[in-house]
Amino acid sequence: MTIKRLLTVAFIAVAVMAVLVLAGCSSEPLVAEAGQVTCAGCHTDREMLKADLAANPLPVVEVAESSGEG
Amino acid sequence: MEADLGALVSIAFFDTTHGKMDCRDCHGGEKFAATRAEAHEGMEPRPSATYAESVCAPCHNEMTSTFATNMHADTAGCSSPTDALVLARSTNDEAVIQGLDNNCSTCHVSGCGDCHVSRPQFNDGGLVQGHVFYAEPNSSLNCMGCHGSRIQKEYTGAGESEKTVLKADVHWSPGGMQCVDCHTVEWMHGGEEYDNRYDSPAAPKCVDCHPADDTFLAIGMHSKHATPESNTYLQCQVCHAQDYNNCTACHVALDENDLPFYETESSEFDFNIGRNYAQDDSRPWDYIVVRHVPVAESTFDFYGEDALGNYDAVPTWKYATPHSIQRVTRQTQDGCSSCHGNRDIFLTEDDLAGLSDLERAANKDVVLTEVP
Numbered sequence: 553m554t555i556k557r558l559l560t561v562a563f564i565a566v567a568v569m570a571v572l573v574l575a576g577c578s579s580e581p582l583v584a585e586a587g588q589v590t591c592a593g594c595h596t597d598r599e600m601l602k603a604d605l606a607a608n609p610l611p612v613v614e615v616a617e618s619s620g621e622g
Numbered sequence: 623m624e625a626d627l628g629a630l631v632s633i634a635f636f637d638t639t640h641g642k643m644d645c646r647d648c649h650g651g652e653k654f655a656a657t658r659a660e661a662h663e664g665m666e667p668r669p670s671a672t673y674a675e676s677v678c679a680p681c682h683n684e685m686t687s688t689f690a691t692n693m694h695a696d697t698a699g700c701s702s703p704t705d706a707l708v709l710a711r712s713t714n715d716e717a718v719i720q721g722l723d724n725n726c727s728t729c730h731v732s733g734c735g736d737c738h739v740s741r742p743q744f745n746d747g748g749l750v751q752g753h754v755f756y757a758e759p760n761s762s763l764n765c766m767g768c769h770g771s772r773i774q775k776e777y778t779g780a781g782e783s784e785k786t787v788l789k790a791d792v793h794w795s796p797g798g799m800q801c802v803d804c805h806t807v808e809w810m811h812g813g814e815e816y817d818n819r820y821d822s823p824a825a826p827k828c829v830d831c832h833p834a835d836d837t838f839l840a841i842g843m844h845s846k847h848a849t850p851e852s853n854t855y856l857q858c859q860v861c862h863a864q865d866y867n868n869c870t871a872c873h874v875a876l877d878e879n880d881l882p883f884y885e886t887e888s889s890e891f892d893f894n895i896g897r898n899y900a901q902d903d904s905r906p907w908d909y910i911v912v913r914h915v916p917v918a919e920s921t922f923d924f925y926g927e928d929a930l931g932n933y934d935a936v937p938t939w940k941y942a943t944p945h946s947i948q949r950v951t952r953q954t955q956d957g958c959s960s961c962h963g964n965r966d967i968f969l970t971e972d973d974l975a976g977l978s979d980l981e982r983a984a985n986k987d988v989v990l991t992e993v994p
Binding site: 584585587588589590591592594595596598601602604605608610614615616617618619620621 | 869
């Protein structure tokens with residue numbers, strides 16, 4: 553394969569990826585950079601979620617007590 | 623559902639169409655972050671809540687664009703002159719509407735996700751399949767999450783009647799039919815304006831599956847009572863519904879912290895046949911099944927005393943379509959005598975005893991003066 557053909561293939565691949573990203577078809581990174589978290593990295597790990605909720609409890613939503621069937 | 627499980631995304635999700643997208647495409651927030659607060663900055667947990675303007679719209683416009691006309695989106699369809707629970711009775715619309723807004727409108731769905739990815743927010747949410755989207759809502763987790771006190775109890779046979787032993791609706795067991803088998807996507811996603819939920823052409827009807835063909839008419843009772851030519855034309859449920867839930871005297875108010883609450887006086891499984899007070903082409907029957915709705919003259923007193931001054935404008939025993947169907951019920955088990963002369967299964971003066979003059983007047987077109 554010639555260098556010219558390789559460059560053409562690479563150019564097309566980059567163009568396709570750019571179109572996909574611009575069209576909102578980017579995918580969620582499963583691995584975070586060092587010292588950081590990603591959405592998927594936390595939300596796919598129950599133990600991490602439990603620890604996170606223990607450290608940052610959800611706000612208590614106040615609801616009045618009703619009685620009988622609604 | 624525990625909070626952590628409710629927020630847990632399955633690995634399988636990432637193999638789905640939605641899972642190929644970046645979380646932020648729908649939810650916003652920060653892609654990489656060092657802390658939880660930083661990651662959730664600007665995040666929208668329920669991005670489908672605005673339907674036609676939501677993140678779902680660009681790909682699902684044919685559904686999101688019409689959803690506002692569906693009664694899951696607001697109370698339209700439950701407020702017509704013949705079926706209004708309260709507005710037709712109102713002499714103080716400002717007070718009644720305030721009460722409706724505070725106490726009654728809160729159970730309607732809060733986005734596409736309430737049916738297609740999580741339990742309804744009314745039930746505190748919680749992802750059903752680890753964020754995997756599903757086209758058909760789950761009967762138990764989605765539909766019955768809100769429709770519990772009447773539909774779930776009736777359909778699954780969980781109710782109790784002092785007068786008979788109740789079974790599950792035959793369509794649920796052994797039929798195995800899910801809610802969406804009758805309540806189709808055409809109805810659920812709206813698209814038509816109608817005053818009354820029963821007026822939608824897409825609303826389910828028994829005859830959709832049980833047409834009045836030769837097999838149907840070969841049953842003697844059907845030819846006597848189940849065709850427009852019958853001397854006495856009965857709604858299917860008059861013979862085939864088991865007892866169903868009836869509620870009385872719901873009162874709505876705000877507590878000392880301005881939080882809405884309700885108190886329902888009682889609820890009871892019972893069965894009553896009434897006269898068809900709103901006979902028309904869509905409800906041609908002479909007799910119908912009627913359910914007591916939880917309204918009372920003083921329901922909205924917290925918001926305005928005597929706000930329901932026209933309490934007698936519509937019946938408190940309303941046309942009903944119970945989800946408690948069986949072939950053999952206490953109306954059919956002994957043939958003709960099951961109904962004829964059986965005062966207990968008809969709405970009579972006995973049922974109105976002790977009620978106010980206004981409530982008696984409200985039901986004058988429903989109650990039977992003589993039992994057939």
